[in-house]
Amino acid sequence: MVQPTPWQAGKTPQAQAVSPSRAAGGAPRRQVDVANALATVRPLLVALRPVLVLCRGSWGYLIAAIGSIITLYSLFQPWVNASSTDGKIKATPFGKFEISSSLVALWSGSPPPAAKINGTWAVLACITIAVICVAAVVNLRARTQALSTLVMGASIALSLFVVFALVHMNGKAPDVRNMVGNGPARDLGSQVGMIVRWASGNSGYALPGVRRYTWTTAGLTSWAWFAGAMAVVSAVAAIAQWVRNRPSGPIQIPLRMPIVITRPSSGATPAEPAPAPQQPSTSPQPAPEPQQTSPAPQQASTEAATQQAPAGSAPQPAAPDPATKRPSPDPDQTN
Numbered sequence: 001m002v003q004p005t006p007w008q009a010g011k012t013p014q015a016q017a018v019s020p021s022r023a024a025g026g027a028p029r030r031q032v033d034v035a036n037a038l039a040t041v042r043p044l045l046v047a048l049r050p051v052l053v054l055c056r057g058s059w060g061y062l063i064a065a066i067g068s069i070i071t072l073y074s075l076f077q078p079w080v081n082a083s084s085t086d087g088k089i090k091a092t093p094f095g096k097f098e099i100s101s102s103l104v105a106l107w108s109g110s111p112p113p114a115a116k117i118n119g120t121w122a123v124l125a126c127i128t129i130a131v132i133c134v135a136a137v138v139n140l141r142a143r144t145q146a147l148s149t150l151v152m153g154a155s156i157a158l159s160l161f162v163v164f165a166l167v168h169m170n171g172k173a174p175d176v177r178n179m180v181g182n183g184p185a186r187d188l189g190s191q192v193g194m195i196v197r198w199a200s201g202n203s204g205y206a207l208p209g210v211r212r213y214t215w216t217t218a219g220l221t222s223w224a225w226f227a228g229a230m231a232v233v234s235a236v237a238a239i240a241q242w243v244r245n246r247p248s249g250p251i252q253i254p255l256r257m258p259i260v261i262t263r264p265s266s267g268a269t270p271a272e273p274a275p276a277p278q279q280p281s282t283s284p285q286p287a288p289e290p291q292q293t294s295p296a297p298q299q300a301s302t303e304a305a306t307q308q309a310p311a312g313s314a315p316q317p318a319a320p321d322p323a324t325k326r327p328s329p330d331p332d333q334t335n
Contacts, residue, residue: 060241105183
């Protein structure tokens with residue numbers, strides 16, 4: 001039998017002391033941690049189950065609504081950022097400016113013109129976002145094809161409006177940057193403004209070749225690109241959900257609402273109008289005339305005798321009524 005060396009004798013008990021602890025307490029502890037995590041998450045899943053059932057089949061529209069809300073927040077952030085020799089400027093797609101300038105060209109005869117930003121695309125995008133959110137929420141209960149088509153169409157319109165706003169703001173970026181420029185270099189008012197700025201210690205006097213100036217041109221900010229990306233993602237999510245929910249066959253978008261007209265069949269007679277209620281007359285009515293009695297008993301006896309006669313015998317004359325028989329005249333009286 002091989003005897004352990006002194007080095008192995010020192011290491012073997014330590015390994016034997018560590019291994020049982022890992023084998024005994026490692027696996028059960030992990031199982032307890034997993035069970036505690038599941039016990040914590042299970043009530044949350046039970047509480048969210050009705051919401052998940054309600055949102056089934058409309059996740060794409062909900063994603064479009066959430067993306068539209070994020071796009072709405074991005075519309076109020078600066079989309080154009082520019083800096084020039086007289087300060088910095090930021091502009092939003094609604095035409096709002098944030099300017100930091102020393103007003104060097106205030107006394108200039110031809111100051112830099114203000115940039116004219118048209119906020120129509122941003123306003124249309126806000127209206128479209130409201131339509132998307134309302135239609136998506138109502139569609140959770142209604143589940144109609146018209147509301148689904150409305151959400152999809154509004155999402156596509158939103159993406160187009162945001163893209164048009166991006167193109168418009170990119171075209172107006174140079175005009176936004178010129179608003180914080182020094183103005184014409186040979187203008188007397190601009191020169192006076194630069195001298196006053198240098199004398200007050202706000203900045204140095206701009207001389208050609210004396211010092212180095214650094215600034216950046218105007219450009220779109222990350223908020224502008226983020227808004228465009230969110231609008232496109234919302235449109236794609238709405239289109240994907242609409243394509244999945246639509247029935248198989250060619251795509252048909254209903255442009256008109258169906259009008260159902262019921263007509264009576266050929267054999268049916270039209271219903272007669274109800275008679276108008278008669279109003280009571282106030283004029284006196286004449287008294288009813290006395291009715292004349294008809295010889296009803298005589299006619300009834302005649303018909304009974306006719307029915308009781310046999311089929312082959314000749315009809316016999318009816319017996320005279322004693323009440324109507326006239327007395328024969330007396331021969332003695334006639335003579």
